[in-house]
Amino acid sequence: MKLRSIELSLPGAAEAAAFLTDIWGMAPAAVEGATHYLRGSGSYPYLVALEESADCYVRSTTFVCTGNRLEQLKASVSAAGLVAAPVVSEDPGGGHGIIVELAEGELLRFLVDADEVAPIEGHDLPVKLTHVVFNSADAEMTGHLVEDALGFRVSDRTKGMVFVRCNDSHHSTAFARAGISSLNHIAFEMEDLDAVMRGIGRLRDSDLVPAWGPGRHGPGANVFAYFIAPFGPVIEFSTAVNKVSDDYQAGEPDDWTWPAGRIDQWGISTKDFDGLRAAEEKFRHRRDWEAQPLDVLTEGNI
Numbered sequence: 001m002k003l004r005s006i007e008l009s010l011p012g013a014a015e016a017a018a019f020l021t022d023i024w025g026m027a028p029a030a031v032e033g034a035t036h037y038l039r040g041s042g043s044y045p046y047l048v049a050l051e052e053s054a055d056c057y058v059r060s061t062t063f064v065c066t067g068n069r070l071e072q073l074k075a076s077v078s079a080a081g082l083v084a085a086p087v088v089s090e091d092p093g094g095g096h097g098i099i100v101e102l103a104e105g106e107l108l109r110f111l112v113d114a115d116e117v118a119p120i121e122g123h124d125l126p127v128k129l130t131h132v133v134f135n136s137a138d139a140e141m142t143g144h145l146v147e148d149a150l151g152f153r154v155s156d157r158t159k160g161m162v163f164v165r166c167n168d169s170h171h172s173t174a175f176a177r178a179g180i181s182s183l184n185h186i187a188f189e190m191e192d193l194d195a196v197m198r199g200i201g202r203l204r205d206s207d208l209v210p211a212w213g214p215g216r217h218g219p220g221a222n223v224f225a226y227f228i229a230p231f232g233p234v235i236e237f238s239t240a241v242n243k244v245s246d247d248y249q250a251g252e253p254d255d256w257t258w259p260a261g262r263i264d265q266w267g268i269s270t271k272d273f274d275g276l277r278a279a280e281e282k283f284r285h286r287r288d289w290e291a292q293p294l295d296v297l298t299e300g301n302i
C-alpha cells in the first residue's frame with residue numbers, strides 16, 4: 001500500500017499549478033479539461049491534481065495497492081459499514097478500485113492497475129508525496145477506524161496527532177486533534193536535506209518564508225519546512241522519514257514531549273500557529289458520489 005496523490009478542487013487552478021511548477025519545484029504532467037496534473041521525479045504519473053472549481057475542497061487522497069489488498073479492503077470497509085463505492089480513475093495512470101468516506105468525511109481512494117511512468121531527472125523536484133495529514137474532531141476514533149476498516153497501523157500518538165502508517169514508512173497519513181475536519185497539510189518527499197534547504201531558498205526568492213521550520217520532527221524524525229501556499233493549503237518540504245518494522249511499539253503522548261520552548265529536535269524552528277490554523281481550515285472534504293455496494297469476494301462468488 002502506497003500513498004500516491006491528492007486531488008483538490010479550487011478557484012484559480014491554473015495559478016496554483018503555476019506556483020507549484022515555477023516556485024515550489026514540481027513538473028507539469030498534464031492538463032485535462034479543467035484539471036491541472038503535476039508530478040515529481042518519481043514514477044507516479046502525478047502527485048497533485050488541481051480541478052478548477054468555485055470552492056476549495058479535497059476530492060480524494062489516492063493510494064495504490066495490490067489486487068489482494070484491494071479485496072481485503074473491500075471486505076473490511078464493507079464490514080465497518082463505511083460509505084464507499086467502486087471507482088474507475090479517469091486521472092492520468094487510470095486504474096480502478098474503491099473510494100471510501102471515513103467517519104469525518106475524509107475521502108480515500110484505493111486503486112489497482114494504475115500505470116506508472118518513467119522517472120525524470122531534477123534534483124529540486126519532489127520525488128513523491130510522503131504524507132497527507134487531516135484535521136479531525138476525534139483523531140483517536142479515526143486512528144482506531146483506519147486500523148479496523150483499512151488495515152492501517154497507528155505508529156505514534158502525541159498530544160497533537162495520531163500518526164498512521166500503511167507500509168514501513170513511519171506515517172503516510174496522520175490525524176490532528178484539531179476540533180474540525182479538514183486538510184491539515186500535504187508533504188512532499190525531497191531527495192535529501194539539501195533539496196529541502198534549496199526549496200526554502202527558492203521560496204525565499206519569492207518572498208515566502210516557512211510558517212514552521214526548518215526543523216526535525218519527533219515521531220518519524222523527518223526534516224520539515226512548512227509553507228502556506230498562495231492558493232491556500234499548507235504544504236511541506238520533507239525528507240528522511242523513519243522506516244519502522246511490523247512490531248514497532250506505538251508511542252504515547254507522554255513519550256513525545258519537548259523541553260520548554262522547543263518544538264523540534266534541533267530546537268531552531270518557530271511556528272506561525274494562527275496562520276497555519278487559518279490555512280488548515282480552507283480545504284474541507286466534499287463527497288460528490290453516492291454510496292454503492294462493493295463487490296466483496298466471498299466463498300460463494302470467488
Ligand SMILES: [Fe+2]
Pocket residue numbers: 131133185187224236238
Ligand atoms: Fe508533515
